[in-house]
Amino acid sequence: MTQPRRRGPRHAEAERNDQALLRAAREVLAADGAHASVAAIAARAGVGIGSLYRRYRTKEELFQRLSALSMERWNQAAERGLADPDPWSGLAGFIADCVEFGQGTLAPIAGTIEVTEEMRAAAARGDGLLDALVARARDAGVLRPDVTAVDISLLIEQYGASPLVDQVRAQGRDDLAEAASAARARLLAIALDGLRPGPARPLPGDPPSPRLFTERWAPRPAS
Structure with a gap:
């Protein structure tokens, strides 16, 4: 039986850099919008510009990775919400997690980068998870029947940014x-x-x- 490959210090450091870049990108994007520079993001994250470009060949590639990580966090929050036995607590907790994470601050780059297969797959999965959260809350009678999953997504975007x-x-x-x-x-x-x-x-x-x-x-x- 093949043993799972252990992740070494280099992988752990790369993951930490990705998380730091994601946080920094949200802050810089919130201030500068789609014109946010890679240099400003790297400086905010405490990562050298040379190191950043060794990992990401272009600004678009960086933003694509940041977007994919953001969608992963969205999906993780949705999974936690669905794991909550209380339908309202699960939905409200999901919304609060996404707002606290600053989900809406990546909105300025929408339409400025090519959507990768990774992004598309994560978004499709996220849509399904949110639909399940909304349907469960609605079926339990704890959510207004006229509230949609899109309403929830827009609310998160407005409060996240x-x-x-x-x-x-x-x-x-x-x-x-x-x-x-x-x-x-x-x-x-x-x-x-x-x-x-x-x-x-x-x-x-x-x-x-x-x-x-x-x-x-x-x-x-x-x-």
Whole structure:
């Protein structure tokens, strides 16, 4: 019987680099859109530009891999949702996981890169998993009957690419980061309650402070 090949340190490092690049790409894409540069992504990820190009021959190839990894994370979140015995908890947990992961921030590169077979297969699988999550929640009577899988996908995209969270991160406002994330979680809870046919649930955490708006407009002191 053939023994499974062990993955060595090089493979582990490559996986870590891919995850770092995915996180960095979301942050850079959120700020720069489809014009995000490979150099900016590499710098944000802490990976040398030479090392990046040894792994990815072109910017398109990098974005294709980042897209495929994003779809994998989507599918993993959906599988966790389906494994939850509670239909509503499974669906809501899937949405929250994808929003927290920043699923919507890769949207700017849609239509700018060629869709690979890997991407197409992962997307098709993701569509099936989401359809199953939605159908199960609808059959259990915990999801509005007029809510579709596309509605859920668009909701994730809108909340995953959060202007508030992205701006606070881009400004380096660590003092506002927690409040911004809490505010997004609160707004997501409002949106999730809108998906349910029953009464609204209490919102998590405290109401967001007005300083999230006022202090973002204040001039930064010179360093």
